[in-house]
Amino acid sequence: MKTLKSESSSQTFKIGETLGSKIYQGICIALKGELGAGKTTFVQGFAKGLGVSEKYYITSPTFNIINEYPARSLTLCHLDLYRLGSADELEHIGFDDLIDKHHIIIVEWPEILDYISFEFDIDINFKFDEDYNRIISISASGQPGTNLISNLSL
Numbered sequence: 679m680k681t682l683k684s685e686s687s688s689q690t691f692k693i694g695e696t697l698g699s700k701i702y703q704g705i706c707i708a709l710k711g712e713l714g715a716g717k718t719t720f721v722q723g724f725a726k727g728l729g730v731s732e733k734y735y736i737t738s739p740t741f742n743i744i745n746e747y748p749a750r751s752l753t754l755c756h757l758d759l760y761r762l763g764s765a766d767e768l769e770h771i772g773f774d775d776l777i778d779k780h781h782i783i784i785v786e787w788p789e790i791l792d793y794i795s796f797e798f799d800i801d802i803n804f805k806f807d808e809d810y811n812r813i814i815s816i817s818a819s820g821q822p823g824t825n826l827i828s829n830l831s832l
């Protein structure tokens with residue numbers, strides 16, 4: 679596990695960008711943390727690192743649940759499951775079909791996926807410290823996630 683302190687939104691953006699720039703195939707990433715903790719800011723940087731065009735302005739897909747962006751030869755799928763009522767609704771958004779080596783899936787409010795025992799390659803937790811900085815902990819399960827994190831110079 680890597681634990682980092684971010685003292686500004688641009689630092690959180692940069693951490694996301696660094697991770698994004700190391701990704702060359704499909705992967706699933708969970709972003710946990712309270713409202714305002716920096717999850718969407720992280721995704722904005724992550725998208726830049728992946729090569730998503732700056733013509734897209736990335737916001738939390740709270741109402742549409744999923745937004746997709748072309749990223750080099752891959753597709754970035756940004757999900758926000760805050761409003762999802764049950765894991766059954768995942769079927770309606772075609773979640774299962776997204777999991778392949780061309781989709782990079784990054785999920786805000788992923789907790790509901792616990793009900794279908796979904797395993798992410800990388801889990802990232804955002805917490806506030808007493809000075810309102812963000813403490814970002816990155817952990818991996820499985821080989822692809824572990825390799826990625828150990829190669830991160832953060």
Ligand SMILES: Nc1ncnc2c1ncn2[C@@H]1O[C@H](COP(=O)(O)OP(=O)(O)O)[C@@H](O)[C@H]1O
Binds near residue numbers: 685714810
């Ligand atoms: N260190 C930091 N990291 C991320 N965001 C920060 C930081 N410090 C202040 N902020 C501000 O906090 C807010 C984070 O919002 P956002 O990324 O949308 O959070 P979330 O998606 O977790 O609800 C933004 O307004 C951002 O400018």
Ligand SMILES: [Mg+2]
Binds near residue numbers: 717718738786
């Ligand atoms: Mg958000």
